[in-house]
């Protein structure tokens with residue numbers, strides 16, 4: 001398989017694909033070539049019949065310290081506009097149908113915070129350092145931060161954080177609903193992230209992907225439309241083999257042997 005310069009990929013458990021951002025000298029700053037590799041790796045896991053869930057992580061010190069400031073510094077409006085700078089980051093939210101768990105330790109600033117928020121689930125250390133510091137650079141969040149942070153924690157807190165550029169901790173991220181769980185150590189974070197990934201990978205891939213799709217729809221649709229959408233997808237799952245497998249196994253007190261179809 002292909003070898004990467006800025007990331008590492010692995011399969012820590014059956015059904016679990018992992019992408020580890022690996023640009024330590026720049027605290028995993030998200031330069032364009034890194035995003036290209038990330039997208040390639042995510043596309044690979046998305047297409048693979050051996051993968052049900054994906055972990056995205058960095059190092060103990062940094063999940064990612066943001067977009068690459070040195071790459072952005074000389075950009076002009078026309079270059080950014082005509083090349084749709086940052087748009088390719090959205091592949092994670094538009095093309096990847098399998099759930100992605102972000103395991104965040106250390107810095108998750110600017111684009112790093114935004115990348116974590118694009119994932120389906122965030123686990124982090126209590127001391128993780130989240131924030132949208134773009135204002136300090138004379139700019140604004142550009143990868144969804146103003147939208148996703150505001151939806152996650154409400155306008156009052158999001159406005160304060162984005163206008164001041166002040167960081168917030170992993171513990172705060174959990175309290176405010178950005179992160180699902182926090183852990184006291186890096187080791188516990190990685191261990192529990194893997195445990196959750198294994199739990200998910202133990203289910204039917206059809207149902208896993210449908211769960212991701214319907215929960216994420218709640219962020220885009222008004223409630224009535226969202227409930228309608230959910231019901232349609234729920235109905236469609238009666239057409240899957242694994243709905244029969246799962247319910248039959250329950251009735252017979254057996255363990256379900258998923259077919260992933």
Ligand code: CAA
Nearest residue numbers: 025026027029065066067068069070109110111141142143
């Ligand atoms: N881009 C490019 N390089 C970066 C970087 C970034 N976002 N963050 C860190 N680096 C580089 C530093 O320049 C430094 O490189 P050199 O050794 O060559 O000088 C190296 O990584 C280590 O960084 P520090 O020496 O600064 O490490 P520190 O431990 O003292 O500080 C930090 C850590 C607080 C995270 C600090 O590096 C920092 O503030 N980084 C920038 C954070 C930021 O502003 N992110 C938002 C970027 S804008 C954005 O993301 C736009 C968007 O919405 C898409």
